[in-house]
Structure formats: C-alpha cells, structure tokens
Amino acid sequence: MTETVLKGKAIKLGDNISTDDIIPGRFAHLRSNLAELSKHTFEDLIPNFASRVNQGDFVVAGKNFGSGSSREHAPLVIKMSGIVAILAKSAARIFFRNAINQGLPVLLCDTDQINDGDQLEINLTEGVIRNLTSNARLTSTKMPPLMFAILKEGGLIPYIKKHKDFEL
Amino acid sequence: MGKTLAEKILSLKSGDIVIANVDLVFLQDTTGPLAIKQFEESGLKTIAAPEKTAIFIDHAAPSPTQQTSNDHMLLRRFARETNCHIYEVGNGICHQLVAELFANPGNIIVGADSHTVTAGALCAFATGMGSTDIATAMALGKTWFRVPETFLINLSGSFRKGIYAKDLILSLIGQLGADGATYKALEFGGESLARLTMSERLTISNMVVEAGAKVGLFPSDEVTQSFLSSQGRGDSYKPLYPDADASYERIMSINLASLEPMVSFPHTVDNVHPVSEAKGIKLQQVFIGTCTNGRLEDLALAANILKGKKRYSDTRLLVAPASQQVLLQAIEKGYIHSLIESGATILPPGCAACLGLHQGVLGDGEACLSTANRNFKGRMGNPEAMIYLASPATAAASAIKGEITDPREV
Numbered sequence: 001m002t003e004t005v006l007k008g009k010a011i012k013l014g015d016n017i018s019t020d021d022i023i024p025g026r027f028a029h030l031r032s033n034l035a036e037l038s039k040h041t042f043e044d045l046i047p048n049f050a051s052r053v054n055q056g057d058f059v060v061a062g063k064n065f066g067s068g069s070s071r072e073h074a075p076l077v078i079k080m081s082g083i084v085a086i087l088a089k090s091a092a093r094i095f096f097r098n099a100i101n102q103g104l105p106v107l108l109c110d111t112d113q114i115n116d117g118d119q120l121e122i123n124l125t126e127g128v129i130r131n132l133t134s135n136a137r138l139t140s141t142k143m144p145p146l147m148f149a150i151l152k153e154g155g156l157i158p159y160i161k162k163h164k165d166f167e168l
Numbered sequence: 169m170g171k172t173l174a175e176k177i178l179s180l181k182s183g184d185i186v187i188a189n190v191d192l193v194f195l196q197d198t199t200g201p202l203a204i205k206q207f208e209e210s211g212l213k214t215i216a217a218p219e220k221t222a223i224f225i226d227h228a229a230p231s232p233t234q235q236t237s238n239d240h241m242l243l244r245r246f247a248r249e250t251n252c253h254i255y256e257v258g259n260g261i262c263h264q265l266v267a268e269l270f271a272n273p274g275n276i277i278v279g280a281d282s283h284t285v286t287a288g289a290l291c292a293f294a295t296g297m298g299s300t301d302i303a304t305a306m307a308l309g310k311t312w313f314r315v316p317e318t319f320l321i322n323l324s325g326s327f328r329k330g331i332y333a334k335d336l337i338l339s340l341i342g343q344l345g346a347d348g349a350t351y352k353a354l355e356f357g358g359e360s361l362a363r364l365t366m367s368e369r370l371t372i373s374n375m376v377v378e379a380g381a382k383v384g385l386f387p388s389d390e391v392t393q394s395f396l397s398s399q400g401r402g403d404s405y406k407p408l409y410p411d412a413d414a415s416y417e418r419i420m421s422i423n424l425a426s427l428e429p430m431v432s433f434p435h436t437v438d439n440v441h442p443v444s445e446a447k448g449i450k451l452q453q454v455f456i457g458t459c460t461n462g463r464l465e466d467l468a469l470a471a472n473i474l475k476g477k478k479r480y481s482d483t484r485l486l487v488a489p490a491s492q493q494v495l496l497q498a499i500e501k502g503y504i505h506s507l508i509e510s511g512a513t514i515l516p517p518g519c520a521a522c523l524g525l526h527q528g529v530l531g532d533g534e535a536c537l538s539t540a541n542r543n544f545k546g547r548m549g550n551p552e553a554m555i556y557l558a559s560p561a562t563a564a565a566s567a568i569k570g571e572i573t574d575p576r577e578v
Contacts (some may be wrong), residue, residue, distance in 0.1 A: 028198045032239055165308060
C-alpha cells in the first residue's frame with residue numbers, strides 16, 4: 001500500500017525528458033538485472049544522479065515527462081533510486097500508466113511553482129501539493145478512480161493479486 | 169451524437185472508462201522479460217488466449233550480448249509453456265508482422281511497445297503499454313482504457329513528386345509538438361484517403377505516438393480490404409467509418425500538395441525543418457528500415473533512386489527490411505540487387521540500428537540520417553551522435569551525396 005502523505009525535496013528537471021534520458025536504450029541487455037540497470041538512471045542527463053537523491057525525494061519536471069519508448073524500466077529505476085513521486089506539467093501516456101502500475105505516483109500540476117531543492121508535502125488522496133519552502137499550494141489533475149485504486153494498492157500486480165480482476 | 173472511430177471500436181463515449189477484451193496482446197524482446205516476471209509474480213497462472221498472444225524477437229536480433237541471449241531463451245521457454253505464438257530472429261519487426269498477420273478492422277490490440285499504434289492504419293484500436301499492463305492483459309484477456317477524445321486530421325490534395333507519407337507525418341508532428349496530442353486519438357479523414365496506400369498509412373499511424381497520441385486511426389475502406397486480401401485475410405475485412413456527426417475536440421486540415429520534404433533535427437522528433445534548411449549536413453551513416461519505413465514501397469523508392477549510382481564513399485548505407493515477406497519480395501523485384509550494387513549493407517529483418525542495441529551503433533560526433541521514428545539523444549546507442557529523420561527518398565538521395573539532400577535534386 002502506497003503512503004498517502006509524502007514529504008521530501010524537489011529535484012527539478014526540464015521539459016520533454018524521454019525514457020531514453022531516464023534509462024538509455026543501449027543498456028537494454030541489463031534489463032533482467034535491475035540492480036545493474038539502475039546504476040545508469042539519468043546517466044546521459046544528470047551526472048551523479050544517484051548521489052543527489054535522498055530516499056523520499058521527488059522528481060519535478062516540466063511538460064511531456066517520460067516521452068518515447070514503452071519501457072517500464074524507466075519508472076522502475078526512478079523508484080529504485082529512492083524517488084517516491086513524480087510531479088510534472090504533463091506526462092507521456094504510457095509512462096504515466098507504467099509509473100502508477102509500479103506504485104510510483106505521478107501528479108500533474110503547475111511545476112513552475114517549484115524550484116530545485118524546495119521542500120514539498122504531498123497529500124495523494126487530496127491531490128494537493130504544499131511547497132513548504134515558498135508556502136505555495138498546488139492542486140493536481142485528478143486521475144480516474146480505477147487508476148487511483150491501483151496506486152493505493154502499491155501497483156497493478158498487488159492490485160491484481162488482491163482483486164483478481166479490474167473492478168470499476 | 170455520432171461516434172468517432174475510437175468511440176465506435178471501444179463502444180463508449182470519450183472520457184468513459186472501459187474494460188475491454190483484447191484481440192491481440194503482444195510483447196517483444198526488450199519489454200517481454202519484465203512482462204513475464206510480472207506475470208509470474210501476479211499469481212495468475214495461465215494466459216487467457218494463447219492464439220491471441222504473440223512474442224516477437226526483433227529488437228536485438230540476432231542477439232548481440234550474453235544477457236540478451238538469456239532474455240531470448242526466457243521468451244522461448246514462455247512461448248513453449250503457454251503455447252502462444254512466437255516470431256523468431258529474422259522474421260521481422262513486431263509491428264510489421266502484426267499488420268501482415270493479425271490486425272483487423274475493429275480489433276483492440278495492445279503491445280509492450282510504444283509503436284503498437286502502427287496497426288491503427290488497419291482501423292484497429294492499437295496502443296502501446298508497459299510490461300505490467302501487458303502481463304495482466306495476457307493473463308486476463310482484457311485491459312482497461314479511458315476512451316480518448318479525438319483530433320480529426322482532414323487530408324486533401326495529392327503529394328507532389330519527391331514528397332511522401334513520412335513528410336506528411338513529420339510535418340503534422342512539427343505542427344502538434346511532441347506533446348500536442350498527448351492522450352488523444354488522431355483520426356485521419358478527407359478526400360486524399362483513397363489515394364493513401366496501406367504502406368503509407370502504416371508509416372503515418374506508426375508515428376502518431378511522437379505527438380503523444382494514444383492511437384492513430386484510419387477508416388477501414390477499399391484500401392484496407394485490398395491489403396487484407398493481399399495477405400490472404402480478405403475474410404477479416406469489414407468497413408468501418410466514423411459517424412458524420414461525430415464530435416471532435418479539434419479539426420486540422422493538411423493539403424498534401426503544400427508539403428515539402430521534411431527532416432527532424434536532433435534531438436526531438438518535433439524539431440522539424442524543410443529539407444532546404446538541412447542541405448549540406450554531412451552524414452557518416454544512412455539507415456533505411458524500421459517499422460516506420462522498412463516496407464516494400466520504401467525499399468522500392470530507395471532502390472529506384474540508388475539504382476546505377478553509388479553511395480558516397482564515406483557514408484555507410486544500412487538497409488533493414490521490416491519483415492521476411494518484405495525481404496523476399498524486394499529480392500524478387502530486384503530492389504535488393506540494386507541496393508547492394510549501390511553499396512548498401514543489407515541487415516536481417518528486424519529493428520536493426522534503430523534503437524542503438526546493435527547493427528549500426530554510431531560513433532562520437534557522427535551524424536546519421538534515418539528513416540526511423542525517433543531521434544532522441546542516445547537513441548542509436550551514443551549520446552554524442554546526431555540523428556536526423558526523413559523519408560526513404562531523402563535518405564537514398566542523401567546516401568549518394570554523403571550529406572542531407574533534397575530527393576528532387578538527384
């Protein structure tokens with residue numbers, strides 16, 4: 001079950017971050033060895049990404065986060081790095097669904113209100129983000145109830161284990 | 169109120185959530201192993217319909233590494249255990265084989281690959297998903313969708329000489345932007361449809377995801393019928409059109425006669441320029457193939473331009489047919505002969521150099537013009553390389569000159 005109130009630091013990224021930026025395709029041969037694969041998270045975009053992340057931090061991006069390939073390894077390695085939620089102005093469709101299926105929340109909101117290093121508190125049930133550094137309060141776009149149910153169970157596999165089927 | 173094609177296939181109105189049975193669920197060799205892991209973890213022991221489930225070994229095939237070979241072994245074991253379809257090294261690219269063998273008008277198709285949208289050309293609601301969604305769809309025989317709103321793209325006029333379907337879709341992506349159609353269905357209509365071949369429609373549908381779209385649908389018409397008949401599946405044809413009073417979120421019009429040859433510059437697909445702005449950019453590699461432009465018509469175009477000519481001495485020319493069927497027909501028609509004589513290297517049917525796993529990884533500072541669908545930084549295996557996207561005609565002309573060239577000038 002995913003925690004519903006999260007507190008952590010923002011790591012700010014730009015627009016159009018592709019799944020190739022998140023985990024380059026050239027490491028596809030490591031996909032069955034997630035521990036090795038995850039060492040290359042954001043390798044071409046952010047040198048020493050792993051050392052910048054503390055468990056519980058958030059990735060905060062601009063528009064079209066996670067565009068490109070359907071590789072679910074992208075949200076998977078972000079989650080493995082210690083990131084507990086992604087905030088973006090918009091996210092690519094497949095990435096959005098993959099992240100939720102991995103139990104990694106994606107909140108769509110006006111991320112211009114967040115700077116690198118800001119402390120944030122996120123209430124997933126209400127979809128509200130409080131920027132503790134600037135005191136700004138942001139609301140995120142509501143996701144379909146089925147998707148939220150999948151997220152609450154910690155992802156699609158725990159959801160299916162419990163419910164055996166999709167429930168509308 | 170009438171229905172769009174997406175609403176007709178999903179039988180609901182846009183915005184609704186639907187749980188729908190799938191007609192085909194498939195995975196490939198870079199997303200498949202995680203799907204199988206998730207399937208085994210889910211506790212759902214069997215797949216719902218082996219005859220509607222397919223595995224394609226195409227992305228890194230033949231395998232370039234030990235790890236990939238072990239992944240391929242896992243996929244083969246899973247296919248044996250579940251009795252699902254498996255298409256092997258050299259059979260071709262999943263999306264081309266789905267078009268040749270499976271996709272029918274009105275189908276719902278999900279694949280663990282973002283370019284699953286290709287089958288929208290056959291009026292199938294076909295969309296890409298991740299490994300866990302695909303694992304669940306294999307097990308349950310169904311998945312959930314939110315019915316998308318639709319942008320109608322009205323096409324009029326005819327292509328002028330030297331301009332092709334690739335130029336049309338690049339131009340549209342340039343207009344929409346990389347996220348301009350996120351979550352939307354694109355539906356193609358207008359008086360030009362009857363003149364767009366299935367090969368051209370597949371090129372167009374293939375790339376709708378580069379504007380963020382969930383699906384790219386063509387109506388099912390005589391072109392669809394004739395393609396299905398050519399593949400021995402004429403019985404699967406049924407006409408399928410949107411209702412005249414369907415409601416669209418946005419309507420765009422493109423006159424094909426107004427288009428120029430287009431080139432996507434590094435490092436985003438929507439960074440689209442007319443070829444005149446790209447002229448003279450030196451190329452170390454030209455790659456013709458992929459699920460976007462590796463079909464018989466594409467190889468014919470390239471072969472006709474290259475016939476009797478030579479590639480530029482310092483520009484490698486790689487050609488990968490999209491499937492075994494395409495390769496055999498291209499041999500019979502003499503295209504492969506012309507291409508080899510011009511200096512091309514023929515690669516086995518599959519994804520080849522497209523995603524940087526093998527068969528044409530670029531060196532530091534090298535530039536490649538590719539007929540593929542993506543030019544993200546690092547896509548062809550090296551973040552220090554530059555990738556330009558264009559039509560097979562522009563690719564062939566550029567291979568001759570060793571620099572980006574307007575195909576109307578050779």
